[in-house]
Amino acid sequence: MSGREPASASATRWGKSLLSQDRRRRVVWLVNFVVVILGALVGGTITFLIGQCAQQRAARAELRLYTREVLSVEERLGSETRATLKAIQSDNLEFCSDAELLYMRQQLFRSALIRDIGRTRGDKLYCTTGRGRLSVALPRDTPNFEFEDRLVFRDIPLAIYPGGTGEVIESNGVSLVYSHEFFATLDHPPVFYTVFIVNSSKHQVFALYGPDVPLSVDEILTGALVERRNGELYEAICSDKYPGCIVGRLSVSAWAEQYRDFVLESQVAGGLLGAAIAFILLQFYHTRSMEVELRRAVRRGTLRLVYQPIVDLKTGRIVAVEALLRWSRRGRDVSPEVFVALAERRRFIGALTRWVIRNVILELGTTIEERHIRVTVNIASEDLKDLGFPAFLTDCLQKARLTANLIGLELTERSAAEGTSAATAIGLLRSLGHSIYIDDFGTGYSSLSYLHRLAPDAIKIDRSFTQTIGTEAVTAPVVPLILEMASKLNMLVVVEGIESREQAVYFNAAVPNGSPIWGQGWLFGKPMPVSELRSLLARNSATQR
Numbered sequence: 001m002s003g004r005e006p007a008s009a010s011a012t013r014w015g016k017s018l019l020s021q022d023r024r025r026r027v028v029w030l031v032n033f034v035v036v037i038l039g040a041l042v043g044g045t046i047t048f049l050i051g052q053c054a055q056q057r058a059a060r061a062e063l064r065l066y067t068r069e070v071l072s073v074e075e076r077l078g079s080e081t082r083a084t085l086k087a088i089q090s091d092n093l094e095f096c097s098d099a100e101l102l103y104m105r106q107q108l109f110r111s112a113l114i115r116d117i118g119r120t121r122g123d124k125l126y127c128t129t130g131r132g133r134l135s136v137a138l139p140r141d142t143p144n145f146e147f148e149d150r151l152v153f154r155d156i157p158l159a160i161y162p163g164g165t166g167e168v169i170e171s172n173g174v175s176l177v178y179s180h181e182f183f184a185t186l187d188h189p190p191v192f193y194t195v196f197i198v199n200s201s202k203h204q205v206f207a208l209y210g211p212d213v214p215l216s217v218d219e220i221l222t223g224a225l226v227e228r229r230n231g232e233l234y235e236a237i238c239s240d241k242y243p244g245c246i247v248g249r250l251s252v253s254a255w256a257e258q259y260r261d262f263v264l265e266s267q268v269a270g271g272l273l274g275a276a277i278a279f280i281l282l283q284f285y286h287t288r289s290m291e292v293e294l295r296r297a298v299r300r301g302t303l304r305l306v307y308q309p310i311v312d313l314k315t316g317r318i319v320a321v322e323a324l325l326r327w328s329r330r331g332r333d334v335s336p337e338v339f340v341a342l343a344e345r346r347r348f349i350g351a352l353t354r355w356v357i358r359n360v361i362l363e364l365g366t367t368i369e370e371r372h373i374r375v376t377v378n379i380a381s382e383d384l385k386d387l388g389f390p391a392f393l394t395d396c397l398q399k400a401r402l403t404a405n406l407i408g409l410e411l412t413e414r415s416a417a418e419g420t421s422a423a424t425a426i427g428l429l430r431s432l433g434h435s436i437y438i439d440d441f442g443t444g445y446s447s448l449s450y451l452h453r454l455a456p457d458a459i460k461i462d463r464s465f466t467q468t469i470g471t472e473a474v475t476a477p478v479v480p481l482i483l484e485m486a487s488k489l490n491m492l493v494v495v496e497g498i499e500s501r502e503q504a505v506y507f508n509a510a511v512p513n514g515s516p517i518w519g520q521g522w523l524f525g526k527p528m529p530v531s532e533l534r535s536l537l538a539r540n541s542a543t544q545r
C-alpha cells in the first residue's frame, strides 16, 4: 500500500480545516460583538447611575438656593414692617395731620414691599397714605395670627382699593398693607415655597402664603431636609432675625423631567463611550495576544520564508532574491506589514531579523554560492542600533563558510536616515562586504544629502513609482530624475513591483547603456518557497546558456 493519502481524503481534510477556520472566525466575531454590546450596556448604566446621583445633588442644591432666596425676601419684609411701624408709632406728629400724612408717605416711599400705611383708633381707620383722611370701620374679623404686639389679617377688604383684598398688619394704631405679589416674582417651577410665620414662643407656625406642606411643626422649626415617599423634597429654613420660616418644595420627578433629554443623550453617549472602550480594549487584547503569539512563533521557529527573484533587466538573468517573511496565525496568513510593524513597535524586530538571517543561510546558503546570486534581507533601524548585529552576521556567515557579499541588506529610507549612529552602522556593514539597499526609495526622506552621506550600493524604486509608467500620474516625471540621480551617484537601481512587460521595457530603455538596472515583481515571479525557487533558478540558468 502506498503511504500517500488519496486526493479525495486530503480534499475532505482541507475542506474541514477551512470550515473550522470559518467557524472560529465567526465565534471570534460573535465574542467581539458581545463584548462591545456589554461595553455599551455597562457604559450606559454607569452614565445613568452617575446622572441620577448628579441630578439628585443638583436638585438639593437648587432647592437650598431657592429656599434661601425666598427667605431673604421674607426677612426684608419683616424688617421693613418693623421699621415702618416703629417710625410711625413714634413720630410725635399730630394724629392724621398733614404733617403725619406726609411723613407716612415718605415712609411708604422708602419701602418696596409695603403698599399702604394707615392710622387707626379703636375700631376705625382715620387716614391712609393712599386715601388721605377718612373715617371707616375696620373689618373686625378675628386675626389670622396674633403676636403680642401685632395682629395679622389675610385677605381682608382694603380701603385703598375698594373691592380688593390684601394682607394687613395692625399694631398700636398703625395698619400696614403689604404686598405678597412680590413673592410671586419668585415663582420658579418646579420649586415652590410656603412662607410661615412663627410666634414668639416658637411653638406655633402659621402659613402666610403658599400651599400646605406635609411637614410637622417640629420639622419646620428645626429646619429639616425631608424627602417624602411621593418623590417630593422639602427643605425648611427659619430666619434667626425674624419670626418666619420658609419651606421650599421640589418635585424630583418634575425636576428629572426637565433633564430627561439631557439624561437620555448622556446615556447614549455613555453607551457609545463604553462600546468604544470595549472595542479599544479588544484591539489592545488582540495586539497583545498577537505579540505573544509572534514572539512564540519566533522562539519555536514556526515562521516561513519565501523568496522573490530579482532579475537583471538587460539580460533576464536572476541575479538576486529577496527573502520575505511569512507568518500564519491560527491558520491565516498575517500581512508582514502588520506583524513586522508590531515587532518594530514592541522592539523585538531584532529577534525576527536574526531568525531570518539564520534560516536564509540554512535554506539557501549553498544555492546562492553555487549560482553566484545574492540574497537580500530586510533589516530595521533597531538592528542598526544593535551593536552585536555585525558580529552576529559575520558569525553566521563564517559557520556556513559564505562570504558577506552574498547577503545584501535592505533598509527603508526612514531607518537609513536616522542620525549618525545609523550612518556609522551602515558604514561598518558595508566595510564587512555587505551591499546596502535603500528600500521603497521615493516614499520617505528622499534627500540627496543623506544618499551622498550613506553612499548605499543600490536604491530600490518603490512600487508606487513603477505603477505610474504609461499613466498621467503627477509622480510619473519623477522616475527619470531618480534614474539620472542614481546613475550620477554610481548606484545600482532595482525597480520594485514590475508587473508588465511595458514597465520592464520602459526601465530597461530609461538607463544609459552600460548602467545596470535590476527588476523585481510579479512579471518575473511572486514570492515563493525555497523548493520552487530552486527549480526556477535551474530553469533560468538553462535558458541563459
Ligand SMILES: Nc1nc2c(ncn2[C@@H]2O[C@@H]3COP(=O)(O)O[C@H]4[C@@H](O)[C@H](n5cnc6c(=O)[nH]c(N)nc65)O[C@@H]4COP(=O)(O)O[C@H]3[C@H]2O)c(=O)[nH]1
Pocket (backbone or CB within 6 Å): 308, 323, 324, 325, 326, 335, 336, 337, 340, 352, 353, 356, 377, 378, 379, 380, 410, 439, 440, 463, 496, 497, 498, 499, 520, 521, 522, 523, 527
Ligand atoms: N502588488 C505587487 N506587490 C509586489 C510585487 N513584487 C513584489 N511585491 C511585494 O512587495 C513587497 C516587497 O518587499 P518590501 O518592499 O521589502 O516590503 C516588505 C518589507 O518591508 C516587510 N518585510 C517582509 N519580510 C520582512 C522581514 O523578514 N524583515 C523585515 N524587517 N521586514 C520584512 O514587509 C513588506 C511587505 O512584504 P510582502 O507583503 O511580502 O510584499 C513584498 C512583495 O510580495 C508586484 O509586482 N506587485
